[in-house]
Ligand SMILES: NC(=O)C1=CN([C@@H]2O[C@H](COP(=O)(O)OP(=O)(O)OC[C@H]3O[C@@H](n4cnc5c(N)ncnc54)[C@H](OP(=O)(O)O)[C@@H]3O)[C@@H](O)[C@H]2O)[C@@H](O)CC1
């Protein structure tokens with residue numbers, strides 16, 4: 001299953017290129033698409049009394065006509081509901097001509113819970129909010145209790161944004177073609193799709209080179225080759241040195257959680273940099289992780305240079321305010337002159353709420369050339385809004401696009417967290433993570449994630465890949481533990497997840 005994600009416009013281009021190059025023309029691709037839908041229905045719902053096919057005015061409807069014909073040929077009672085006629089000369093018109101089943105209007109659509117519904121109203125061509133006569137049909141389908149199989153996308157769901165345009169089908173199964181679209185993975189779209197299966201309909205993969213998608217599913221295939229496995233010659237400082245900044249005496253746990261996570265992600269050495277008042281409490285809880293009293297940005301920078309620190313994490317538990325911004329700006333200056341990964345989370349993000357441009361200017365100076373530093377921001381939605389209020393409030397802008405624009409503006413890799421975490425780089429690449437578990441929504445979980453990313457950066461992993469891998473590793477660890485998970489459990493689960501990754505070189509999920 002390819003890892004590229006295509007917007008509906010890119011998918012239309014893929015169809016067009018495939019038809020131009022062959023071997024399949026438009027009607028043949030439609031035949032392949034419709035027959036995949038019919039095949040799934042026959043194998044999953046052999047007991048269905050009646051299959052209702054809802055067909056729209058475009059080629060999505062055409063897929064529905066093909067499926068209807070094949071199901072009828074297989075002996076299924078099929079009722080096709082449609083209003084209007086496909087565009088003359090379209091592939092859908094050809095599919096309708098071959099079907100030879102009576103066309104029923106939407107008024108005659110009265111499904112029973114024991115039936116199956118095929119939603120072929122709209123797919124990639126949905127361009128505006130759904131109204132009459134389609135909205136009431138969608139409402140009736142959703143209320144019927146019958147399983148719904150969506151062709152390409154649940155109608156009403158934007159394949160580009162994952163958002164609903166007015167009203168949308170709530171499918172049990174979505175059968176889509178060639179490559180997934182962002183809307184299959186971004187919420188609420190992911191919920192509306194039910195199970196999503198991807199079918200090869202004969203579009204050659206080489207059309208992707210012309211389309212140049214820069215959006216991906218974040219699976220190991222995307223970043224596995226950049227994971228920094230040690231070799232026999234690696235000594236501890238060759239595996240990177242991470243500095244994690246601690247808060248005051250009553251806010252030290254977050255830094256320690258992050259520090260141990262960085263170490264579990266493979267960093268050779270990790271130091272907690274602690275203000276004087278918190279040194280005692282940190283010392284009581286650290287063993288392999290080192291501790292350094294650090295009260296000023298100057299001390300931090302000096303220590304980083306002396307001890308060859310290769311990444312730093314600041315924010316978790318640190319405290320919001322001018323002191324935090326000074327540390328961040330000093331670390332950004334440090335990263336501008338050397339290979340150094342800077343991870344900014346929680347309070348390090350919030351501290352710039354009133355002057356985000358100060359942060360963005362500092363991060364711009366880091367640049368993104370090889371051999372220089374890099375920055376990763378790991379906001380949840382609330383923190384994102386503090387730095388990028390206009391993007392957070394832009395109606396109709398997808399999570400993917402918000403993260404992408406934020407990365408471009410901040411000159412950093414942005415990890416916009418949530419059940420569908422998006423990782424975006426300033427150069428336009430973006431990935432959607434898909435292995436999250438709701439059990440990760442627990443205190444301290446974000447500190448662990450930030451620590452893992454800092455640990456990977458310290459070992460020289462490029463920022464976009466390190467951020468994407470960190471999100472995946474964190475989620476995978478959470479999924480393995482399941483119910484009862486607390487953040488403290490996560491670092492200890494990383495070794496098994498990493499070992500699985502190393503042992504499964506070549507697998508794609
Ligand atoms: N040969 C191929 O190319 C292949 C294509 N394939 C299939 O084709 C699908 C894409 O087909 P498509 O481009 O025709 O788009 P589709 O989703 O059917 O809708 C377009 C129609 O809907 C209309 N419309 C839009 N929004 C509306 C609204 N809110 N309310 C009301 N009307 C609305 C729009 O009207 P218009 O904007 O033109 O007024 C237009 O008439 C793709 O998802 C896949 O299933 C596969 O078979 C593989 C081979």
Ligand SMILES: [K+]
Nearest residue numbers: 119122151153
């Ligand atoms: K559909």
